[in-house]
Amino acid sequence: AELTCPVVGITGSVGKTTTKEMLRSILKEASMPAFVSFKNYNTDLGVCYNLLRVPAGVQAVVLEMGINGQGEMLELAQIVRPTFAVITMIGHAHIGNLGGTIQGVAHEKKQIFSCFGPEGVGIINGDQALLADVHYSHPVARFGLKTKNHVEARKVHTVAAEAENTFNTFFTLKWYDQKALVQLKGHHGGSVNNALA
Numbered sequence: 001a002e003l004t005c006p007v008v009g010i011t012g013s014v015g016k017t018t019t020k021e022m023l024r025s026i027l028k029e030a031s032m033p034a035f036v037s038f039k040n041y042n043t044d045l046g047v048c049y050n051l052l053r054v055p056a057g058v059q060a061v062v063l064e065m066g067i068n069g070q071g072e073m074l075e076l077a078q079i080v081r082p083t084f085a086v087i088t089m090i091g092h093a094h095i096g097n098l099g100g101t102i103q104g105v106a107h108e109k110k111q112i113f114s115c116f117g118p119e120g121v122g123i124i125n126g127d128q129a130l131l132a133d134v135h136y137s138h139p140v141a142r143f144g145l146k147t148k149n150h151v152e153a154r155k156v157h158t159v160a161a162e163a164e165n166t167f168n169t170f171f172t173l174k175w176y177d178q179k180a181l182v183q184l185k186g187h188h189g190g191s192v193n194n195a196l197a
Helices: 014-031 044-052 072-080 101-112 187-197
Strands: 008-011 034-036 060-064 084-087 119-123 141-145 153-161 167-175 178-185
Touching: 008 014, 008 072, 008 101, 008 141, 008 178, 014 034, 014 060, 014 141, 044 072, 072 119, 072 178, 153 178, 153 187, 178 187
Parallel strands: 008 060, 008 084, 034 060, 084 119, 119 141, 141 153
Antiparallel strands: 153 167, 167 178
């Protein structure tokens, strides 16, 4: 049976699980009934396990999709058929199994878009030329720190919190013509990109 609600697929060399958990929190805060994949079960078996657990009546499904070798993302995309797909970041993870170059990793990750229908939207890290400087046959939303992105973080800064050795990161989220102040626990730079995604 095919899912009729929006399906979000999340991939990337890093940040998949954190981005997924941030999205879980957002959907919960919005009181939207959603199914979000269990732990980091993101291989073909893990994705199928999660799909079989989707209950009736949810308004969104969010699945983490990870790969280790060539051709795996195409297979996952054919199983999941996401309507929205996020690539958090392209890095050197599994480079030996994904074409031997960073371009090979990008090519494999972009296969998450391969089964898009007419409603498909790709969400990419617009600060990475490997993703941003490419023509797509579907709508794409870009996130990152650069002003060319649709969703961007401005004025990113970290402040020591009251508890010893803890920090909070603040930034101004700009989304088209809207702005909001965002506070994240911790000071890991990757969390800002995960939040933007």
